[in-house]
Amino acid sequence: MKISTQYLSDYEYKASTENGHNVSIDMRPEGKTRQSPMELVLSALSGCIAVEIALMIQKRKKKLVDLNIEANGDRKESDPKGFTNIELHFILTSPDATLEELEKISSLALEKYCSVADSLKAPITKKCSVVR
Numbered sequence: 778m779k780i781s782t783q784y785l786s787d788y789e790y791k792a793s794t795e796n797g798h799n800v801s802i803d804m805r806p807e808g809k810t811r812q813s814p815m816e817l818v819l820s821a822l823s824g825c826i827a828v829e830i831a832l833m834i835q836k837r838k839k840k841l842v843d844l845n846i847e848a849n850g851d852r853k854e855s856d857p858k859g860f861t862n863i864e865l866h867f868i869l870t871s872p873d874a875t876l877e878e879l880e881k882i883s884s885l886a887l888e889k890y891c892s893v894a895d896s897l898k899a900p901i902t903k904k905c906s907v908v909r
Contacts, residue, residue: 815860818897819848822863825893829886830867834874837882843870 782792788805803811812820823846834841847866852858867883887894 815850815852815858818860819850819863821893822891822897823848823865825891826865826883826886829890830869830879830882833882833885834869834871834878837874837878839874839878840872841869841874842872844868 779795780792782790782802785791788803789811790802790804792800792802800817801811802814802817803809804813827844827846831841831844834844845868847868849864849866850860851862853861865883865887867879869879
């Protein structure tokens with residue numbers, strides 16, 4: 778998997794996949810029109826878990842009417858301002874799924890199947906190049 782991130786302005790960037798799918802990134806302190814990188818991290822985490830929950834609910838032959846995940850992240854005050862805590866609130870609308878099922882499925886999704894959650898623990902290496 779490869780992502781290319783392009784400078785548009787000091788506070789705006791475009792990230793593109795090899796297949797041409799784009800995400801706009803906005804780091805402006807005020808007047809944002811897109812998500813920041815840290816907001817995208819929470820969005821990616823929520824989206825990854827949502828897919829897994831939806832598939833598991835349906836695999837259990839339960840009806841999924843709606844699924845919302847509210848993600849709240851607490852960040853450090855000093856740089857780098859990474860997350861110190863992430864809280865996820867799963868809101869499932871279903872006529873036949875139980876709270877116990879949702880608790881079990883959401884734990885499985887988060888701890889076993891969500892590659893974004895697992896990736897938040899991954900080591901990061903780097904290399905640098907300068908073009909003249």
